[in-house]
Amino acid sequence: MKTKFPVAYFLSLAVLLADxxxxxxxxxxxxxxxxxxxxxIAFAIIFIxxxxxxxxxxxxxxxFSKMNSHLESSAxxxxxxxxxxxxxxxxxxxxxxxxQIFAERISPGADAYxxxxxxxxxxxxxSLFSDGFAYCHVNxxxxxxxxxxxxxxxxxxxxxxxxxxxxxxNLRKRFDDEHPxxxxxxxxxxxxxxxxxxxxxxxxxxxxxxxxxxxxxxSTNGFIKKVSPDTxxxxxxxxxxxxxxxxxxxxxxxxxxxxxxxKYPLTFSIGVGQGASSLAESExxxxxxxxxxxxxxxxQAVVKTESGFRFFGGVSxxxxxxxxxxxxxxxxxxxxxxxxSGKIYxxxxxxxxxxxxxxxxxxxxxxxxxxxxxxxxxxxxKNLASHLIDIVEAQSxxxxxxxxxxxxxxxxxxxxxxxxxxxxxxxxxxRELYDRIKRIVVIDHHRKTVNFIDNAVIFHHEPYASxxxxxxxxxIQYFSFDNDETLPSICAEALLSGIMLDTKxxxxxxxVRTFEAAAYLKKQGAxxxxxxxxxxxxxxxxxxxxxxxxxxKLHKKxxxxxxxxxxxxxxxxxxxxxxxxxxxxxxxxxxxxxATGNVTNISARSLGALNVQVVMEELGGGGHQTMAxxxxxxxxxxxxxxxxxxxxxxxxxETYTK
Numbered sequence: 001m002k003t004k005f006p007v008a009y010f011l012s013l014a015v016l017l018a019d020x021x022x023x024x025x026x027x028x029x030x031x032x033x034x035x036x037x038x039x040x041i042a043f044a045i046i047f048i049x050x051x052x053x054x055x056x057x058x059x060x061x062x063x064f065s066k067m068n069s070h071l072e073s074s075a076x077x078x079x080x081x082x083x084x085x086x087x088x089x090x091x092x093x094x095x096x097x098x099x100q101i102f103a104e105r106i107s108p109g110a111d112a113y114x115x116x117x118x119x120x121x122x123x124x125x126x127s128l129f130s131d132g133f134a135y136c137h138v139n140x141x142x143x144x145x146x147x148x149x150x151x152x153x154x155x156x157x158x159x160x161x162x163x164x165x166x167x168x169x170n171l172r173k174r175f176d177d178e179h180p181x182x183x184x185x186x187x188x189x190x191x192x193x194x195x196x197x198x199x200x201x202x203x204x205x206x207x208x209x210x211x212x213x214x215x216x217x218x219s220t221n222g223f224i225k226k227v228s229p230d231t232x233x234x235x236x237x238x239x240x241x242x243x244x245x246x247x248x249x250x251x252x253x254x255x256x257x258x259x260x261x262x263k264y265p266l267t268f269s270i271g272v273g274q275g276a277s278s279l280a281e282s283e284x285x286x287x288x289x290x291x292x293x294x295x296x297x298x299x300q301a302v303v304k305t306e307s308g309f310r311f312f313g314g315v316s317x318x319x320x321x322x323x324x325x326x327x328x329x330x331x332x333x334x335x336x337x338x339x340x341s342g343k344i345y346x347x348x349x350x351x352x353x354x355x356x357x358x359x360x361x362x363x364x365x366x367x368x369x370x371x372x373x374x375x376x377x378x379x380x381x382k383n384l385a386s387h388l389i390d391i392v393e394a395q396s397x398x399x400x401x402x403x404x405x406x407x408x409x410x411x412x413x414x415x416x417x418x419x420x421x422x423x424x425x426x427x428x429x430x431r432e433l434y435d436r437i438k439r440i441v442v443i444d445h446h447r448k449t450v451n452f453i454d455n456a457v458i459f460h461h462e463p464y465a466s467x468x469x470x471x472x473x474x475x476i477q478y479f480s481f482d483n484d485e486t487l488p489s490i491c492a493e494a495l496l497s498g499i500m501l502d503t504k505x506x507x508x509x510x511x512v513r514t515f516e517a518a519a520y521l522k523k524q525g526a527x528x529x530x531x532x533x534x535x536x537x538x539x540x541x542x543x544x545x546x547x548x549x550x551x552x553k554l555h556k557k558x559x560x561x562x563x564x565x566x567x568x569x570x571x572x573x574x575x576x577x578x579x580x581x582x583x584x585x586x587x588x589x590x591x592x593x594x595a596t597g598n599v600t601n602i603s604a605r606s607l608g609a610l611n612v613q614v615v616m617e618e619l620g621g622g623g624h625q626t627m628a629x630x631x632x633x634x635x636x637x638x639x640x641x642x643x644x645x646x647x648x649x650x651x652x653x654e655t656y657t658k
Contacts, residue, residue: 085143085162089117093125096157106138106162117160121145141166177239180222182273182282184290185213188298190230193264201261208258209266216251219243241274245312249301252313256299269293270301295448297463297625308450311617324474324513330460331478334441337457338372341416341439345407347377347429348468349422351571354534356421357385358498359443359468361392363418364400365491366476376400377407377429384572388494388534395490404430411436418443421468423452423461424622443471445502447613449622466514469498473517489525496526497534504579508607508626537576541569548577548592558610558648559587562637563594570594571601578605589615593640600632600640618647 085102087095095112103112107120117125121136123145128134133146143162150157187209194202206229213232217224220240225233236244244251249270258266271290273282289302292309296302300313338344344367348356360376367374378401380386393401402410407430411417417437419428423444428434440456445465453459465471473495476487499518503510506518522528537545544567552561559581563574574592581590582605589610592603602619604612605627612628621630632640 084164087112087117087160087162089158089160091156093117095120102162105141108139135165138162142169177237179238180235180279180282181238181241181276182279182286183234183236183241184271184273184283184286185224185232185234186269186271186290186294187230188267188269188294193260193266197261197264205258205260205266209255212251212254212258215254216244235279238274241272245272245303245310248312252299252301267299268301269298272301272303274303275305292448292450295452295461295463297447311614327471327474328478330458331475334458334460334475335370335479337416337439337441338367338370341372342412342414343410344372344374344416344418345377345411345433345437346374346418346420347404347407347433348420349424349427350379350429351382351384352378352421352429353384353498354388354494354501355467355469355498357383357388358494358496358501359420359472361388361494362469362476362487362491362498363420363443363472365396365488366472366479366481369481369485369487370479371482374400375402375407377402377404377433379404379429388497391534392490392494395488404433408432408436413438415439416441419453419456420444420472422446423459424449425453426451443468443475445471447622447624464511466509466511467499467502469495469502470514470517473499473520474513477520487524489527492521492524492526493531493534496521496528497531500531500535502627509624537572541573544569544573545577545580548573549580552581552590554587555645556648557586557588559584559590560641560644561590561592562641563592564637566595570596574601574603575605578603581605582607591644593637593644595637598634600635600637602630602632602640602644604628604630615644615647619643 082099083101085099085106087098087102087106090096093116095115095117098107098112106112110120112120117123121138123134123136128145128147129149133144136143136145142165144165146161146163148159148161150159194205197205210226213224217234217236220236222234222236222240224235227233252268252270255268256265260266269290271286271288271293273284273286273289276282276285285304289304289309293300293302293311296311300311303310303312344364346360346364346367348360352360357376357378360378364374364376378389380389380401380403383389389401411433415437416439417433418441419434420443422428423442423446425431425434434440434453440453441458441460442453442456443460445462445468447463448461460471460475462471496518499514499521500506502508503514506514544563544565547565548561548563551563552559554560561577561581563570563577567573574594578590578592581587581592589604589606589612591605591612594601594603602616602621604616604623606612606625608626611625613623613625616623616628616630619630619632621628623629632643635643
């Protein structure tokens, strides 16, 4: 191999030689002639070396130029034959260069030079510039697109690389599709509907039920196991489970065709444990969803999502439980908690009505008979039952009703808070009091919502009950009062007013136990005439109600009215107008839209043919099948009506009860 010396080396050697000759000439100055000859030789050597250095330098430059040219050619050839699509775009996002595989996979059969990059790839280039990478689908393949930006003086361009990750995504999709999930199916109120059936009828219903479930599982490769007469556990792959969700669990509709003893329809509650990392976690989620389904009255499937829950079905009326064993057990446990607590605070929901306040008054009267200090927490400025509060306060202790601020300042860790007529922490009268007191008891009849109170020591929830007042009436019958004392008549009247409000004078959602509760209250001295006076309105309020009714319009058997006037009692007038609209023929449901401040409210009522709870839940509210409501912030009355009509149109088939 030839050794190539740099130019600087030659120059250094020449200088060193010249210096040596000059020193020798100085030493031998007496030999001037010899010194002169030596200097000439030295300068000649330097001149020859400089010529050689120039020639070498030119050859080196020529060599490096050839090397550069070779490298540029190799890089271009490499980019062109790269086994991944590559394209270069200019500032206008037009394609100025691309390699061979780009032409084969991204722009097959087309010459992409000078065309817009967006003509071939559906990709948000702005996000690609900001993030540096993105994913896109092109011609059936999935690519991870990576961008490198180059800027030099006036030249600016971007190189875009396409990494094919189709195999990874297919593998991931297959893994997700084959991921198993637990599904729990439970027959609603199995013991109650089977207790009076003949053995042959039970056997027939069991066969029909199992055949239905086998049909439900036939389109999957999963399996199902019967763990009790009314409960089934299934393991289903997510790809088949998605089909069931897309079809909105048609098994719910088919189950209603099975009738026990020819009259009691069979209904299912289904909990789905989708999205879990293990079967144990999936089973836990499925149980949570099943509890949510049962808490909402059954006959529905519940799927947990990242943002909450999805509900399917829920169009049948709840079946009333005849057994009171659960009520007796809860009453005994609740009495023990009351006796072992300090002060007792009772509160309902914001803008309390006769049911909320009536249940509070009845429970407070019973707790007083147990010898405990009790207070009812109400905001008098935001209450729809102020007339009842005044009557009860006049016949009881003056400190029975206290404001939320007073309750917060006087409560301590040993006290007990009883929440009635709501189980949603967003609707309670005082969130601050709820956060301050750690021992909570909940008594409610509304169908379970997502934001429910989950830290209660006793959670008494019966969605089939007509009202919270009915539930309280049943509970206090099992309390052990000293000296056989009876409930004060004013407390009995307060409870009866709550029952009459939520049942529309014993017309809606009324069961056998509702009349039994009313009979008990009548026995305690409740005067029906006095209760009726609690529902009386002023002449002006009656005129406003008729004005709302007169302005109503009919849309697919739904009466929709707008109360576009301001009134202090609009929260009372609007629900009453909604009730009045139901008396019109061919009206299955009524909706009254009214405003309070910057909030638009919708009060919904139904006779049972249309499930207004489902409609209101679509708009962020909730309630019962026959009575529900919602609140829409920063929404005009006309916008609210349009949103309501869209929901009615889109969910009409689901909202009608079977």
